[in-house]
Amino acid sequence: MKESGRKQGASSPCAACKLLRRRCAQDCVFAPYFPADEPQKFANVHKVFGASNINKMLQELPLHQRGDAVSSMVYEANARVRDPVYGCVGAISSLQQQIDALQTQLAMAQAEVVHLRQFN
Incomplete structure (x- = not known):
């Protein structure tokens, strides 16, 4: 059973915390959206938006909108990586x-x- 993007009892950090080299707290805002087995997903979003901005955006949104926001950020970041000038x-x-x-x-x-x- 998954909880906050990690298996219960596991200390494996989410992709965001792993990239940022920090301890992944139980209430990590990134964990549900950036699982450890998808490191490139967070790497691209971090490269385009920055971890602090991603954190602020997610904190300002209600829980039910965060998944869609992350999907949009991932799409834009991937487009920006492919085409740094024009992106989406x-x-x-x-x-x-x-x-x-x-x-x-x-x-x-x-x-x-x-x-x-x-x-x-």
Whole structure:
């Protein structure tokens, strides 16, 4: 049974405390979201946001919103690691360009269908 991201009785620190080289307390705010077996997850978030800022953000949120906040931070951090300049905005821009190109192709195909129906 898991409790606070660690097995009961285990002294293994969460990924955050391990990276920060500190003792992982029973009420560690990071433990439920950054398990020890996913060290890169916290490493990227720490690199982009900093441990202090992550801690502040999580402390200010109600418990039921923290998981979604961590997911968002992880997504943004991973995007920022892949593309340090644009991060998520670069991914969104790329997807928008793909949508625009596909909509143009669709409009051309629909126009061709209308044109072919006129002559049949």
